Amino acid sequence: MAEIKSHIGTQNKKGQTYTDPWKMMHEAPRNPSFYTGSEVIKEALRRASCDVMIAYPITPQSEAAALIGELFAEGYIGDYFRGESEFAVMSQCAGAAFGGARVFTTTAGPGTMRAMENFPMWAGARLPIQMIVTCRGINSPLSIQPDTIEISYLLNTGMLVWHAETAQDFFDWILKGFMVSEEPEVHLPLALCCDGFFVTHTKDVVNLTPTDMCLPPYDPYRSPVPCMDMECPPVRMMRDPFIMKSNYISYATHASWQQEIWAAVERSRKHTIKWINGLIDTENTDAEVVIVASGTAVSQGREAIRLLEDEGVRCGLIKVKSLRPWPGEEIREATKNAKHIFVPEFNVTGWLAKEIKATIPNSERVHAGPHVCGGMTMPPEIIVSEIKTALGLRSESLAGRGS
Amino acid sequence: MSKERIKISPDLYDIMPSDYQDLVQSATYGKEDRGWKDIGTSKELIEQHSLCAGCPESMAFRYILASLPNPEDTVMVGSTGCTSLVFPMVAVHNIHSLFGNQNAIASGLKRALSVRFPDRVKDVVVLAGDGATVDIGLDMTLQAWFRQEKFTTICFDNELYANTGGQESGLMQKGFVAKMAPVGKLFDKVRLPEIARESGCHYVVNCTVSKPSLVEKVIRNSVLIAREIGPTYIQLYTPCILEIGKNSMEGLQEMRDSEKPTERFAYKEFVSEPAKQFLAELAAKDKERKAAAKQLAGKA
Numbered sequence: 001m002a003e004i005k006s007h008i009g010t011q012n013k014k015g016q017t018y019t020d021p022w023k024m025m026h027e028a029p030r031n032p033s034f035y036t037g038s039e040v041i042k043e044a045l046r047r048a049s050c051d052v053m054i055a056y057p058i059t060p061q062s063e064a065a066a067l068i069g070e071l072f073a074e075g076y077i078g079d080y081f082r083g084e085s086e087f088a089v090m091s092q093c094a095g096a097a098f099g100g101a102r103v104f105t106t107t108a109g110p111g112t113m114r115a116m117e118n119f120p121m122w123a124g125a126r127l128p129i130q131m132i133v134t135c136r137g138i139n140s141p142l143s144i145q146p147d148t149i150e151i152s153y154l155l156n157t158g159m160l161v162w163h164a165e166t167a168q169d170f171f172d173w174i175l176k177g178f179m180v181s182e183e184p185e186v187h188l189p190l191a192l193c194c195d196g197f198f199v200t201h202t203k204d205v206v207n208l209t210p211t212d213m214c215l216p217p218y219d220p221y222r223s224p225v226p227c228m229d230m231e232c233p234p235v236r237m238m239r240d241p242f243i244m245k246s247n248y249i250s251y252a253t254h255a256s257w258q259q260e261i262w263a264a265v266e267r268s269r270k271h272t273i274k275w276i277n278g279l280i281d282t283e284n285t286d287a288e289v290v291i292v293a294s295g296t297a298v299s300q301g302r303e304a305i306r307l308l309e310d311e312g313v314r315c316g317l318i319k320v321k322s323l324r325p326w327p328g329e330e331i332r333e334a335t336k337n338a339k340h341i342f343v344p345e346f347n348v349t350g351w352l353a354k355e356i357k358a359t360i361p362n363s364e365r366v367h368a369g370p371h372v373c374g375g376m377t378m379p380p381e382i383i384v385s386e387i388k389t390a391l392g393l394r395s396e397s398l399a400g401r402g403s
Numbered sequence: 404m405s406k407e408r409i410k411i412s413p414d415l416y417d418i419m420p421s422d423y424q425d426l427v428q429s430a431t432y433g434k435e436d437r438g439w440k441d442i443g444t445s446k447e448l449i450e451q452h453s454l455c456a457g458c459p460e461s462m463a464f465r466y467i468l469a470s471l472p473n474p475e476d477t478v479m480v481g482s483t484g485c486t487s488l489v490f491p492m493v494a495v496h497n498i499h500s501l502f503g504n505q506n507a508i509a510s511g512l513k514r515a516l517s518v519r520f521p522d523r524v525k526d527v528v529v530l531a532g533d534g535a536t537v538d539i540g541l542d543m544t545l546q547a548w549f550r551q552e553k554f555t556t557i558c559f560d561n562e563l564y565a566n567t568g569g570q571e572s573g574l575m576q577k578g579f580v581a582k583m584a585p586v587g588k589l590f591d592k593v594r595l596p597e598i599a600r601e602s603g604c605h606y607v608v609n610c611t612v613s614k615p616s617l618v619e620k621v622i623r624n625s626v627l628i629a630r631e632i633g634p635t636y637i638q639l640y641t642p643c644i645l646e647i648g649k650n651s652m653e654g655l656q657e658m659r660d661s662e663k664p665t666e667r668f669a670y671k672e673f674v675s676e677p678a679k680q681f682l683a684e685l686a687a688k689d690k691e692r693k694a695a696a697k698q699l700a701g702k703a
Contacts (some may be wrong), residue, residue, distance in 0.1 A: 001442075005523050051519070052511065052514055053512065074440065079514045079515075079517070079518050081514070081550065083510075084508070084542060084543065085509075085542065086505040087504070088504065088542065088546065091500065091501065091504035091507035091508050091543070092507045092510050092511035093511060093673070094500055094504075094508055095480070095500075095507065095508035095509060095510060095511025095512035095513075095514075095515070096497050096514060096515035097511075097515070098508070098512055098515075099478070099511070099514075099515030099516045099519065100510040100515060101511075101515035101518060101519065101521055103515075117501055118500075118501065118504075121501055125500065143431060226496070228496040228498050228512065229478065229516060229519065229520075230475060230476050230478055230496045230525070232408065232478065233409045234409075234493075234494045234496050298584055310425070
């Protein structure tokens with residue numbers, strides 16, 4: 001902490017003032033700006049004191065990744081280059097983080113899958129890399145359309161996983177994400193996910209912090225594991241490397257290391273709650289019908305609730321912001337009055353509904369749907385229809401769906 | 404890192420492991436002209452290893468660690484394989500992350516160190532086996548060279564996958580019968596030194612580790628050229644005596660047999676024009692320094 005405090009109030013080479021992160025995010029004046037999600041990622045990075053960003057083209061994150069290149073050219077990022085594949089990029093990110101840099105990257109869909117071997121390694125090596133995931137389809141035949149299936153693969157990597165609904169979430173959470181990730185008792189990578197196109201390629205009014213304020217630089221010496229820069233004693237890690245040994249000490253070491261990663265995810269809970277104001281947001285959860293969603297499915301759910309209100313059906317809303325750490329307690333509490341719980345999702349398997357079913361009592365209350373996938377949009381009307389059908393209410397037939 | 408950093412508090416001295424005490428007392432961090440001749444008179448940067456008795460890789464490791472020009476500010480990157488059994492006992496920061504991604508890790512690492520320490524030298528040295536360098540990691544090996552990343556890549560070429568039990572690799576000789584090559588390998592040994600030259604490496608050497616003085620020269624050149632000019636590649640024959648049916652004492656002879664002029668590990672070297680110029684300048688400076696020392700000694 002002493003290191004961070006010593007920077008606050010001083011200026012970087014671009015004339016930005018290193019600012020207390022809490023004050024910057026909560027007290028500094030905000031400037032409403034009309035930006036695409038991709039531009040918002042760039043604006044967040046401008047204020048993030050990022051040392052290394054590594055890019056690779058894949059729709060729909062290419063624009064954001066290229067815009068950060070412009071920031072590098074302007075002198076806001078320490079180093080920036082295009083890697084050769086997502087697997088390589090995520091390894092390059094790891095190398096930079098091992099070397100004590102604050103590291104940022106972006107990916108999507110098939111890129112997330114190609115890079116997958118790296119993510120448990122990032123968590124295991126306690127590298128607080130931030131990765132934006134602009135979700136898209138991963139199936140064959142090839143699809144570039146929005147689809148959140150890739151998030152389900154990230155949930156068991158040991159990374160923190162957040163799911164932004166709007167560009168405003170995105171702007172705030174990128175900056176706040178570094179603060180949570182870099183806590184010494186956390187020190188884990190963060191996958192900050194959003195729904196591709198819906199968030200990246202649409203314009204929205206976003207309240208930005210002043211451009212002349214930025215986060216204090218990352219201090220690698222607060223890491224719970226040594227930074228690989230030969231600035232601390234190069235102790236021999238072990239006499240008899242148990243990496244590949246088959247004996248009890250080896251198993252116990254690996255088991256405790258994995259447990260420690262998940263303990264660190266657990267310890268991130270209080271910091272996540274503090275920084276993003278709770279793991280979930282709730283509205284009217286005293287209602288008998290509740291929608292639980294993450295990402296842009298929340299926006300569609302909110303619109304469906306408005307339509308249902310017009311018809312006299314009262315419906316609550318739970319917005320799940322953090323998937324890891326998982327808001328189990330919060331969801332149990334917020335759904336305790338609900339008789340029907342609907343989980344609209346942009347993927348074919350309904351991973352969020354499965355997580356919720358595994359969390360709450362009387363899980364038959366969970367209606368896993370509606371699902372759309374492969375790039376389909378989710379008109380609020382299909383959420384309304386799903387809810388009314390389940391409740392036994394007459395539903396207007398939707399065009400092309402029959403009834 | 405200066406040697407100051409590894410000093411032990413007097414109050415804790417007696418409880419520190421003896422190999423750490425030795426490191427503080429007689430390791431050669433910061434020593435100019437360190438090299439293989441320090442072996443035996445100073446603390447080596449490698450402690451015990453768990454490689455097979457007589458494994459040439461263990462000799463290669465010792466020579467390389469004795470020859471790094473700047474170990475106090477060098478970070479090494481390894482990969483999965485027999486080398487990953489040794490790295491935990493190396494007193495230079497080193498990273499193992501995944502199999503085959505070593506040159507990608509090194510790219511990110513070198514850039515981070517350059518951002519964080521713009522006014523200081525921080526060398527990065529990759530050391531991985533031939534499976535990691537040429538097969539699973541070839542893409543990242545080459546791309547790091549294309550991008551002119553300023554670090555050294557050392558490949559321990561034992562012409563097979565040793566750690567998993569002797570399977571065919573790209574650097575294996577054609578016709579060799581191995582696991583996964585049940586009727587003999589059907590294609591030629593990959594010519595990575597030539598590919599390295601064409602891919603932008605400024606210094607490429609293919610040799611064995613039979614002569615420590617040669618390994619010392621090659622490693623020193625490769626690290627200094629990578630630091631100042633661009634990527635360098637060293638391919639060292641470290642035969643897996645176990646998998647080619649040799650005894651512990653036969654590794655050295657195997658290397659000597661394989662480095663004869665017509666053999667596949669005959670010494671081959673490529674030096675780019677900028678690297679030649681750099682080496683000439685180094686040699687001139689060295690000469691000057693030695694002459695000055697001699698003069699000083701004469702006066703005394």
